[in-house]
Amino acid sequence: MLHTDIPTEAELRAIAAARALHCVSIYLPTGPLPSDAERSRRELSNHLAAAVDQLEAAGADPHDVDAISASITALVDDSFFWSYQASSLAVFSTADAVRTFRLPNRLSPTVQVSDRLHLKPLLRTLTVPQSAFVLALSQNAVRLIEVSGDAPAGEVAVDDLPANAARVFSTRGDNDSARLIGDEGVTTLLGNYSRQIDSALRTTLLGAGLPLIVAGAEPLASIYRGVCRYDGLVADGIAGNPDETSAADLAAAARPILDRLGADQVTALRARLTEAIGTGRGTSDLSDLARAATYGALDVLMIDVDRSISGTLDEQSGALTLSETDDAIDYGVVDEIARRALLTGARVVAVRADDMPDGSAAAGIMRFAV
Numbered sequence: 001m002l003h004t005d006i007p008t009e010a011e012l013r014a015i016a017a018a019r020a021l022h023c024v025s026i027y028l029p030t031g032p033l034p035s036d037a038e039r040s041r042r043e044l045s046n047h048l049a050a051a052v053d054q055l056e057a058a059g060a061d062p063h064d065v066d067a068i069s070a071s072i073t074a075l076v077d078d079s080f081f082w083s084y085q086a087s088s089l090a091v092f093s094t095a096d097a098v099r100t101f102r103l104p105n106r107l108s109p110t111v112q113v114s115d116r117l118h119l120k121p122l123l124r125t126l127t128v129p130q131s132a133f134v135l136a137l138s139q140n141a142v143r144l145i146e147v148s149g150d151a152p153a154g155e156v157a158v159d160d161l162p163a164n165a166a167r168v169f170s171t172r173g174d175n176d177s178a179r180l181i182g183d184e185g186v187t188t189l190l191g192n193y194s195r196q197i198d199s200a201l202r203t204t205l206l207g208a209g210l211p212l213i214v215a216g217a218e219p220l221a222s223i224y225r226g227v228c229r230y231d232g233l234v235a236d237g238i239a240g241n242p243d244e245t246s247a248a249d250l251a252a253a254a255r256p257i258l259d260r261l262g263a264d265q266v267t268a269l270r271a272r273l274t275e276a277i278g279t280g281r282g283t284s285d286l287s288d289l290a291r292a293a294t295y296g297a298l299d300v301l302m303i304d305v306d307r308s309i310s311g312t313l314d315e316q317s318g319a320l321t322l323s324e325t326d327d328a329i330d331y332g333v334v335d336e337i338a339r340r341a342l343l344t345g346a347r348v349v350a351v352r353a354d355d356m357p358d359g360s361a362a363a364g365i366m367r368f369a370v
Contacts, residue, residue: 003032003084004102006130007122015117016339020094022064024051024072025118028109030085030102037082040089047111048072054113064095071098092117104130108306114331119339123350124305128262129211132234134250135201136242137216137224139165142197144204145247153251161200168193187223194224205230211261213254215242234261266355273302274357276365284360286333287320292370293337294318296344300365301337305350307361308332313340334362
């Protein structure tokens, strides 16, 4: 079982805003099995050693270096901590504090030392949909299951949700309901049942804003889709009667659907970026993106999660200076562009190289010209 704790949007922005004289950001692949723990602990120790080397080379205060080293070493030595892991681990440390996030997707190992935290791999986790609702739907029962990246799947209590279709079908055969006889009547009654479900779910769904995946057999699944008013209804569904399927099994069946949904969203966004670049409303030039991010001019930013380009951005103008080094003075400029874009309200999406427009390191759509 994966044990995850994915940052909320508020936590992500707090990480983006954090600044300290010395910040260490470490990402490493982990695993949920006990056999994975020893390997991951060794890898974290190696990353810490590399970070300390960078700090010492930059002339960092020895007290700060010792504090950072002690906090991360305490993690390495914490057997209980390593008993509950996911697919990747993010470790953020300053002289004053250490923070970890256990992530469900597999990230490349990396260590970054700077005066700010390294966000780009973390953004990849948030790009791929991790949470959703599954509507387990049949004539016998209705359940709304919440699927989360950082908690076990569980049923959500919904006011006025019909327990089953019995009440609707009790009208069949009434003197005033002769038209409800036969297949056409069944379809009409299932439509009434579906509308009742849709009305009951409306407040819960709109408040959460998560994708909705329907698990159900035909024809009810299609009838519900035909009356559902929720914009987040996912085209893919889980086929078959879900009455005997546990919340955990429904969550497992939802994961591939969420993966495909994320891939479709990335494909659509890449097409938007390509069109915007072609019409002058977007750019993949790093200097232009750095300036736009600094002035809050980016509406959407897509970045290559695995590509690292060292350098600095001027705090006021966003002027870009590239570097051949990767040390505690310079930092990843694509990551810094993403950080500034995030703090000014842009949508930031981290993808693999194959999903980037024209193989660029970053590409964005402008709110206004700068």
